Structure formats: C-alpha cells, structure tokens
Amino acid sequence: MLFRRPDKRPSETPLKETLMQIENLSQAGLVVVKVGSSLVTAEGRGIDQAALNLWAAQIAALKQSRVKVVLVSSGAIAEGIKRLGWPGRPKALNELQAAAAVGQMGIAQAYESAFRPHNIHTAQILLTHEDLSNRTRYLNARSTLLTLLEKGIVPIINENDTVTTDEIKLGDNDTLGALVTNLVDADALVILTDQQGLYDSDPRKNPQARFISRIAADHPDLESMAGGAGSGVGTGGMYTKVLAAKRAALSGAATVVVSGREPDVLLRLHGGESLGTLFTSSRSRVAARKQWLLGHVQTAGSLEIDSGAEAALVRNHRSLLPVGCVQVKGCFHRGELVAVLNAEGREIARGLVNYGSAEIGKILKTPSEQIAAKLGYINEEELIHRDNMVLHR
Numbered sequence: 001m002l003f004r005r006p007d008k009r010p011s012e013t014p015l016k017e018t019l020m021q022i023e024n025l026s027q028a029g030l031v032v033v034k035v036g037s038s039l040v041t042a043e044g045r046g047i048d049q050a051a052l053n054l055w056a057a058q059i060a061a062l063k064q065s066r067v068k069v070v071l072v073s074s075g076a077i078a079e080g081i082k083r084l085g086w087p088g089r090p091k092a093l094n095e096l097q098a099a100a101a102v103g104q105m106g107i108a109q110a111y112e113s114a115f116r117p118h119n120i121h122t123a124q125i126l127l128t129h130e131d132l133s134n135r136t137r138y139l140n141a142r143s144t145l146l147t148l149l150e151k152g153i154v155p156i157i158n159e160n161d162t163v164t165t166d167e168i169k170l171g172d173n174d175t176l177g178a179l180v181t182n183l184v185d186a187d188a189l190v191i192l193t194d195q196q197g198l199y200d201s202d203p204r205k206n207p208q209a210r211f212i213s214r215i216a217a218d219h220p221d222l223e224s225m226a227g228g229a230g231s232g233v234g235t236g237g238m239y240t241k242v243l244a245a246k247r248a249a250l251s252g253a254a255t256v257v258v259s260g261r262e263p264d265v266l267l268r269l270h271g272g273e274s275l276g277t278l279f280t281s282s283r284s285r286v287a288a289r290k291q292w293l294l295g296h297v298q299t300a301g302s303l304e305i306d307s308g309a310e311a312a313l314v315r316n317h318r319s320l321l322p323v324g325c326v327q328v329k330g331c332f333h334r335g336e337l338v339a340v341l342n343a344e345g346r347e348i349a350r351g352l353v354n355y356g357s358a359e360i361g362k363i364l365k366t367p368s369e370q371i372a373a374k375l376g377y378i379n380e381e382e383l384i385h386r387d388n389m390v391l392h393r
Contacts, residue, residue, distance in 0.1 A: 025256065026272040028187035030068045030149070033059070034177035034244075038194045039260040040075030040107070046082050047075070047110045051260070055192075056114035058266040059154060063120070067270060068149045070184060072157045072177040073111070079103030104158065111156050121153045126160035132179045135335030135352060139388075143380065145184050174240040178247035178255075185387070189248045190269065191241050192260030197277035198238060200225050217249035217279040242279075249281035293337065293390040299350060301330020301357055302339040303383065310342045313349055314391060319382035320351070322363040322371065332357045334379065340389070351389030354380040 025031070035055065042048040059069045077096055080103030081089060090096060108124045115122050125144070131137045148155045159176055174191060181189040196211065203209040215222065226242040238257070245255035258265055258276025269275055305313075309324025320340060332338060333356045340349040353360070360383060363374050368381040 024272045024274065024278070025188055025190070025254075025269040028067065028254075028270075030070075030184065030186045031062070031188050031190060032070045032072060032177055032181045032184070032186045033190045033192065033266065034072040034173060035074065035260060036173075036191075036193045037074040037078045039192060040073060041078040041082065043194075044078050044082060047079055047106055049110055049113070052110050052114040055260075055266070056111070056118060056120075058264060060115070060118035060120055061267055062270055063152070063154075065270065070145065070149070070155050070157065070180060070186065071111075072173060072180055073107060074158070074173045076100045076103035076107050076158055079106050107158070108156070115154060121151075123148050123153050123155050125155050125157045127157060127176065127180075128160050131160075132183060135337075136333060137335075138183065139335045139352065139354065142183050145180075149184070174244040175247065178244040181248045181253045181255075182251040185251065186253055188253055189244065189255040190266065191244065191255065191257045192265065193241065193257060194259065194261070195238060195257070196259050197257050198225060198242070202227065212277055213274055214278045214280065217245045217255065217281050222246070245279035249279065249283060252281050252283045254281055255279040290390040293350060293352075293388075299330075299339045300332035300336040301328065302341050302347075303328055303353075303360070304341045304343070304345075307343060310348060313340070313386075313389075317386060317391075319386040320349075320384040320389065321368055321381065322360065322366045322383050323368065325360065325364055325383060328357050328360045328364065330357060334359075338384075340384070347392060349384075349389050349391045351384035353384055354382060 033055075038044070039051060040048060042051070055071075059071070062069055077089070077099045080099030080101065083102050083106065084099060086095075086099070090099070104124075104126075111122050125141075127141065131141055145155055157176065157180055159173055177189055177191060180186075198212045198215065199209040200212060201209045212225070222242050223239065226238040241255075241257045245257070248255050256269060256276050256278050258269070262268070262275055265275060303320070303325050304327035305320065305324045306326050309320060312318040312324065313320060330338070332353065334354060335352055337350060338353050339347045340351065342348050355363070359375060363371055366374060371381070372378040
C-alpha cells in the first residue's frame with residue numbers, strides 16, 4: 001500500500017512507526033522542493049520568471065492531488081548582484097548581505113506573481129540554522145509552517161542571509177532544505193539543480209562515468225562519488241546535495257536530486273517516473289525522532305501526570321494535555337526536554353514542552369480550551385505533542 005499523509009495536521013492522526021522505504025515520489029504526501037540559484041536566476045542573468053511560472057503551475061497541480069509542498073529557494077544573492085550591477089560574487093560578508101537584502105525583494109515578488117494565477121497564497125519565511133537548532137525557535141518555526149500548510153499556503157523559505165554572520169557558506173540552502181524536511185516531517189526532499197543527478201565519478205573528467213539512478217543515503221562511498229564544485233552562480237555542488245540527502249534520511253525522508261530543466265519534473269516524479277537520483281532512507285521517521293530524544297542524558301525538569309493521562313499516552317499514543325498534569329518540577333522554558341512521570345514517580349516518557357514551567361504551573365489540571373483564559377494567550381493545546389514525545393517501553 002502506498003504511503004500517503006492525510007490532509008490533516010499530524011497531531012490529528014494516529015502516529016505509527018513504519019520502516020517502509022519510499023520507492024518513488026508517488027508515495028509522498030508532503031514534499032520539500034529546493035530550487036538552486038542558477039535555475040532561479042537563469043545562470044545569474046536575472047530572475048527567470050518563466051521557469052518560476054512553470055514550477056508554480058506544477059506545485060498547483062500537486063496541491064490539486066492533495067500533496068503539500070514547501071519551497072526552499074536560493075537566488076537572493078545572485079539576483080541582488082545582478083540588480084546592483086556587480087561584475088561577480090563578492091567575498092566581503094557585508095556585500096553578500098547587501099546583495100541578499102536587495103535580491104530577496106525581487107525573489108518574493110516573482111514567486112507571488114507566479115502563484116497568483118493559481119489563486120495560491122505564498123508566505124516568505126527567512127531562517128537561519130540557529131532557528132532550527134534552538135528548540136524554542138524550532139517549535140515556533142514548525143508550528144508556523146504546519147499552520148501555513150494546513151491553510152493551503154505555499155511557504156517559500158530562504159536562508160536569512162541579511163543578518164547572519166557565519167551562515168553564508170558552501171551549500172547552505174541544500175542543508176537548509178534538509179533541515180526543513182526534518183522540521184516538518186516531510187516524506188521527501190526534491191533538489192532541483194542544473195545537474196542530472198549523481199554519477200559514480202565526475203562526468204566532466206571521466207566520459208565513462210556511470211549515472212546512478214538509486215542509492216542508499218548511507219552508502220559508504222557516497223561522498224567520494226560526489227566530489228566537485230558547484231556552478232559559478234550558486235555555492236553548492238553535488239557534494240553538498242549528497243550531504244543534504246544524508247541529513248534528510250536521518251528523519252526517514254527520501255531525497256531526489258534532479259535537473260530542474262526537465263519538463264514537468266515535479267509532476268513526473270509524482271507520477272512515479274524515475275528521474276535524477278533517488279537517495280533512499282532505511283530509517284523510520286518516528287524511530288529517528290525517538291533516537292534524537294533518547295540521546296539526551298539530562299532533562300530540564302519533569303511533569304507528573306494522573307492515571308487517566310498515563311493511559312492516554314501509553315495505550316492510545318495521545319499528546320499530553322494540561323488537564324492530565326498534576327505537578328511540575330524544575331525551571332525550564334518552552335522547547336526544552338522534560339521527563340513525564342506517572343503517579344508512582346516512574347518516568348514513562350519524555351518530550352519537548354510547548355510551555356515553560358511557570359506557565360505550566362498556572363494551567364495544571366486545566367482543559368485545553370481554558371488555557372487562553374488563564375494565561376492570556378495560547379501557544380498550543382498540548383503540553384507535549386506526541387510527535388515530540390517518546391514513550392519508555
């Protein structure tokens with residue numbers, strides 16, 4: 001049976017562990033699409049509006065097929081360089097940031113124009129790697145993206161190059177695409193590039209290089225196959241795309257690296273056609289998340305729950321709601337890892353909290369619909385969402 005995510009937000013559907021690999025993108029219900037700079041800006045000549053229009057039309061068709069799409073787009077720096085009339089990519093950080101600031105305006109306008117004929121709203125989100133490593137900001141970014149997808153909006157994500165000091169580096173948006181894939185628990189990452197995919201050696205140097213249509217993301221020779229620099233416009237190459245595939249595989253997602261100039265590339269992939277190189281993952285998405293949570297030795301605090309909440313968590317795999325929480329211990333903030341204790345004081349689970357300890361103290365034994373009345377606001381209905389919780393078996 002093909003794996004397809006329902007249209008509901010993950011919190012509304014049963015969470016199951018599955019070790020099934022994605023064999024092709026007809027099985028993907030939530031996809032992150034990363035588009036490289038050379039494609040977006042026609043090799044640095046300026047925004048290729050015609051190409052953006054084609055991708056927008058394909059994404060609109062995917063949405064009609066109940067596939068959700070997050071778009072990660074490069075091109076801001078390249079477009080800024082073109083608009084500023086500079087002869088080439090500068091090396092000074094402040095000039096790179098200036099180019100990004102100028103170019104980002106054009107990129108956002110171009111995507112909005114591309115999606116407007118399809119009556120699809122877009123949302124610009126600028127992230128840094130720090131946003132995805134800090135747990136509070138991670139949860140905020142995740143909640144925002146899931147809400148946008150729920151509303152039928154296409155998020156368009158780029159690195160926040162205008163404010164970072166160490167993020168403009170080799171392959172940053174390939175890496176960002178993988179991080180976003182993990183962030184939203186996407187089924188697949190599609191990297192559209194100016195290359196056909198992965199060869200077992202550099203085809204520019206070896207005419208006998210063999211094209212690889214499918215390979216495991218944890219193949220021991222993967223990185224050695226992918227040596228070589230990227231285009232003169234972007235900063236990445238096949239090596240950074242391989243690293244992105246390996247990173248996405250940690251959460252159970254497959255990756256396809258394919259030429260963005262292939263006609264109807266996204267629709268053909270969705271139709272099950274083999275294009276580019278498919279990097280498979282043998283990991284369960286849930287198992288990968290559990291491995292991350294269980295890898296932490298220390299917790300920031302604990303929550304004691306009643307027997308009803310314990311049954312909901314253990315038997316029914318529900319999220320932890322404030323109504324079932326009777327005591328909070330420790331001082332912690334939203335996004336930190338805490339232990340969940342039953343009435344006997346035994347740790348039965350651990351997870352990432354949606355509220356700090358002081359906030360939780362005010363909403364103990366409180367139904368979720370009364371959170372806003374007690375706090376004056378509501379972050380989430382759950383203290384710990386089940387996607388961010390691991391049970392001890």
